[in-house]
Every structure is written in structure tokens, then in C-alpha cells.
Amino acid sequence: MSTRSALRFGAPLVAALCALHADAGNRRLPTVDFDDAPHVVLEGIGARYSEAGFDFTLTGGGYFVMAGSYQPDLINNGTPNLFSANDSVFEITASNHRPFSLRAFDIAGSWTEPSLWFRWASAVVLTGTRAGLPDLHHTVTMPQTARFTTVLLDWEGLSSVTFTPIVNPSGGPADYEFTLDNLYLATVPEPETWGLLLAGLGATLAHTAWRNRRQRHAG
Structure with missing residues (x-):
């Protein structure tokens, strides 16, 4: 030729x-931004919120709220976000149970009023599980400003990702709060x-x- x-x-x-x-x-790279989430409180182990093919399931602690712009006294980008309250631990999985990646996300404390910053988690530990491979770990130290910061990860081949808040020494036993927004997630392509x-x-x-x-x- x-x-x-x-x-x-x-x-x-x-x-x-x-x-x-x-x-x-484009079909595999949704951004979970919670913008269309209703203002609801998800309480109790197993409580779940789903968006763009991913599930957020409460696995420990108290509750999480689709809050953000619904509650102006919480840190927000002018849109709804996920508010993890009262030492809550939650897990992200793909709804179709396929491996996925977590590229980046935005994270912040909770209340905007400085006198309430003692309720923020001092850090959040991420644990990524992978089939047949060692777990991944990453600790995000909470920024001392009332605005979001972007965390870049680029984790791949995940079965799940767990967000666990770390105690703030000046907080109470029901605090350790943080807010989460704009997660960049991707599932492995379906066979079809x-x-x-x-x-x-x-x-x-x-x-x-x-x-x-x-x-x-x-x-």
C-alpha cells in the first residue's frame, strides 16, 4: 500500500x-458534584446517597447531609455538597460493582464561623481497597481556611474508598466534621x-x- x-x-x-x-x-468520567441532591439527612449505618453511577454509604458514626448552599453557615461553593457530621465514616463504591478510579475531589471543614472551627476534623484519612492488591492510604490535613481545597489522587483499580475523619483535640466526641464536593470518578469501561x-x-x-x-x- x-x-x-x-x-x-x-x-x-x-x-x-x-x-x-x-x-x-465522557460516559465514564462523571463529576459527582451533588448539585441536584435534595436537602436530606442520611442517618444510620447503611444510609446511602447515589449519583452518576456511584454510591456513598454511611459505615460509621452519626449522619451525613446533602447541605452546602442549603445551609449558608456551612462552607460551600454556592451549590449543594456533602456534609459529613458527628464523626461519620462513609464509603464510595461504583453502583455496578466494577473497579473505578478517583482522580480528585474538593474538601473543607464544616462551619464558617471561626468560633465553631473546633468542630472540624483535624484531618481525613482515605483508604482505597483494590482486589488482590494492597490498600491505598492518603491523609488530608484540613486547611485552616473556610474554603475548599482540591486534592489530587489519581487512584485506579478501586473496589471502594473510605473517608474517615480524625479527631480534633479541641472538638467534642460528636464532632470531627468536614464537607466534600466535586469528586472526579471513572469506572472501568463496560464490555459493551x-x-x-x-x-x-x-x-x-x-x-x-x-x-x-x-x-x-x-x-
Whole structure:
């Protein structure tokens, strides 16, 4: 095959691959931002909130609230977020039980009033579990400002991620609070996603080969 033919053949193939991969990527990279969450209190072990194919399940402590802009006295970005209260521990899993990645998230203390900062967790420990591999660990020290900070992780192959607050020495036994927003999560592609990708490549390949044969016969 000549260079010109190879380019003619390869260009639409690469374009189709990029388009299909981008489309699949858009479906696999939701941002959990809680913007459409109702203002509800989720209390009791096993309480769950779900968004964009991910579940947030209470596994310890008191409760968490879809709060943020619903409660102006809590740190927020002008939109709802997740407020983890009273030493609550929660776990993130993919709703389809497939492995996933956690790329980044925004985290902050709780109450904006400085006299209530003693209720903030002093830090939050993340534990990522992976099938057949050692757990991952990361500790986020709570910023001493009443605004969110972005944490970059880029963890992959996760079965779950647990957020556990660490006691603030000046806080009470029911404090250790923090707020969470804008989680960048990605699930491993479903088998049907790869099937669509391969089908698209096959169709492009067949069409390009047919067009090349037609042009050769015409010449």
C-alpha cells in the first residue's frame, strides 16, 4: 500500500477511534458534584446517597447531609455538597460493582464561623481497597481556611474508598466534621463499550477498504 493510500485508509480510522473513545470517556468520567441532591439527612449505618453511577454509604458514626448552599453557615461553593457530621465514616463504591478510579475531589471543614472551627476534623484519612492488591492510604490535613481545597489522587483499580475523619483535640466526641464536593470518578469501561468501539472500527475499516477498491477499479 502506498503512503498516500495508507494515509487515506488510516485517517478516518483514527478519527473514528478518537470519536468513539471520547464518547466512551465522557460516559465514564462523571463529576459527582451533588448539585441536584435534595436537602436530606442520611442517618444510620447503611444510609446511602447515589449519583452518576456511584454510591456513598454511611459505615460509621452519626449522619451525613446533602447541605452546602442549603445551609449558608456551612462552607460551600454556592451549590449543594456533602456534609459529613458527628464523626461519620462513609464509603464510595461504583453502583455496578466494577473497579473505578478517583482522580480528585474538593474538601473543607464544616462551619464558617471561626468560633465553631473546633468542630472540624483535624484531618481525613482515605483508604482505597483494590482486589488482590494492597490498600491505598492518603491523609488530608484540613486547611485552616473556610474554603475548599482540591486534592489530587489519581487512584485506579478501586473496589471502594473510605473517608474517615480524625479527631480534633479541641472538638467534642460528636464532632470531627468536614464537607466534600466535586469528586472526579471513572469506572472501568463496560464490555459493551469496547464492543461498540470495535464495531465502529470494523465498520470504518470495511468502508475504507471498499472505497479504495472502487477507486482502483475506476482508475
